[in-house]
Amino acid sequence: MIPAHQTNISSSKETSIATAAIATPKAESFGQRAVALVPGLLLLGAVGYAGKFIELSINAYAKAHHTPFPDIEFVLWAIVIGLIIANTVGIPRIFAPGVATYEFWLKAGIVLLGSRFLLGDVLHLGGISLLLVAIALSLSLTFMHLLGRAFKLKPKLTSLLAIGSAICGVSAIIAAKPSIDADDEDASYAIAAILALGAISLFTFPLIGHALHLSDKAYGLWAGLAVDNTAEATAAGALYSDAAGKVAVLAKTSRNALIGFIVLAYAIYWSSRGQAQVITNKAQFLWKKFPKFVLGFLLISLLATVGFFSKPQLASLANLSRWAFLLTFAGVGLRTNLRELGRQGWRPFAVGAIGEAFIALLTLGLVYGADHYLKL
Amino acid sequence: MLNTQPAPSRPGPSLDLYAVALALLAALLVRFNLIPPIKW
Numbered sequence: 580m581i582p583a584h585q586t587n588i589s590s591s592k593e594t595s596i597a598t599a600a601i602a603t604p605k606a607e608s609f610g611q612r613a614v615a616l617v618p619g620l621l622l623l624g625a626v627g628y629a630g631k632f633i634e635l636s637i638n639a640y641a642k643a644h645h646t647p648f649p650d651i652e653f654v655l656w657a658i659v660i661g662l663i664i665a666n667t668v669g670i671p672r673i674f675a676p677g678v679a680t681y682e683f684w685l686k687a688g689i690v691l692l693g694s695r696f697l698l699g700d701v702l703h704l705g706g707i708s709l710l711l712v713a714i715a716l717s718l719s720l721t722f723m724h725l726l727g728r729a730f731k732l733k734p735k736l737t738s739l740l741a742i743g744s745a746i747c748g749v750s751a752i753i754a755a756k757p758s759i760d761a762d763d764e765d766a767s768y769a770i771a772a773i774l775a776l777g778a779i780s781l782f783t784f785p786l787i788g789h790a791l792h793l794s795d796k797a798y799g800l801w802a803g804l805a806v807d808n809t810a811e812a813t814a815a816g817a818l819y820s821d822a823a824g825k826v827a828v829l830a831k832t833s834r835n836a837l838i839g840f841i842v843l844a845y846a847i848y849w850s851s852r853g854q855a856q857v858i859t860n861k862a863q864f865l866w867k868k869f870p871k872f873v874l875g876f877l878l879i880s881l882l883a884t885v886g887f888f889s890k891p892q893l894a895s896l897a898n899l900s901r902w903a904f905l906l907t908f909a910g911v912g913l914r915t916n917l918r919e920l921g922r923q924g925w926r927p928f929a930v931g932a933i934g935e936a937f938i939a940l941l942t943l944g945l946v947y948g949a950d951h952y953l954k955l
Numbered sequence: 956m957l958n959t960q961p962a963p964s965r966p967g968p969s970l971d972l973y974a975v976a977l978a979l980l981a982a983l984l985v986r987f988n989l990i991p992p993i994k995w
Binding site for chain 1: 969970971972973974975977978979981982985986992993994995
């Protein structure tokens with residue numbers, strides 16, 4: 580169990596902009612912190628399971644009555660239920676610490692998902708992802724900076740938006756903020772824009788994917804490369820199909836592995852201009868920023884590849900990963916407050932939205948190319 | 956949006972390490988049949 584202070588909902592309420600909808604009550608001892616997680620965890624479980632129950636019920640009804648009805652994954656139901664709760668009755672404070680653990684379950688789920696990949700597949704698809712990320716990164720970072728200049732955003736806000744949209748959403752912004760000495764307000768703006776755009780992509784990406792008749796692999800790769808936040812990328816993939824969800828997680832994990840390098844590059848840039856601290860130990864900096872769950876994912880994949888687990892055990896691990904994602908998807912809906920969208924400044928959101936559309940198109944083109952030339 | 960405040964950096968293991976530790980523990984429990992098969 581994780582301590583409440585490790586969750587991402589801050590108790591601080593310093594700025595009125597993009598204020599968190601719910602806040603973490605201060606807990607003192609480990610026992611109190613653990614107890615404080617229980618209500619929110621139960622809420623995550625209830626919302627996620629309600630999504631699963633609706634999916635099963637609709638499928639059973641359609642089968643019994645021979646009614647053709649599209650199989651809508653529990654992912655969508657869990658997110659929608661979460662959205663309805665968060666944007667109508669709201670989330671009482673008592674649920675906040677537990678709901679904030681959705682990111683913890685996401686990472687645990689990704690590590691367990693490693694069991695569904697042979698290491699060779701990880702290296703093949705992960706290598707292609709890294710190649711596409713490198714191409715998309717250089718183009719999208721340049722584009723975001725041009726956009727930021729055109730919309731007269733503060734340079735550091737533009738840097739945060741560029742890092743968030745090109746690499747990996749909220750984690751990258753949080754990792755970059757202290758490294759480039761950005762303001763809290765800038766980070767709040769950038770995170771709000773990235774989360775809002777992530778929520779929009781959940782509903783648009785599967786529609787576009789189906790309209791273009793993308794294969795599971797191509798769609799999963801696209802979602803993993805274009806959707807910013809890991810939770811939303813995982814959900815966007817899973818909304819398309821189980822196989823697409825797997826590939827989306829792999830592509831997104833490859834992207835996450837680059838956080839440290841990009842943040843380091845920005846830190847060096849801003850320190851060279853005298854506006855951030857100088858990095859003395861670059862290796863230590865990279866290790867500190869490296870998302871450790873990527874190593875866990877690779878380790879489980881390696882163990883699965885060498886036959887450490889039997890087939891039934893692999894099935895159990897895959898199911899455990901699904902349960903962890905069920906809690907995550909419930910959290911995605913519960914932490915999304917649509918009212919906050921209207922309170923954001925329009926310019927950071929516009930830069931983020933235009934940048935996202937550019938990155939989505941760019942990565943779609945790259946995925947098409949990779950599918951054709953590199954055989955996904 | 957919830958969670959738009961940057962999280963304060965605090966000492967101690969990161970969220971990632973807790974998640975990896977829990978996942979590895981679960982994998983070992985499954986491997987050595989210490990928990991029943993997990994169904995979906």
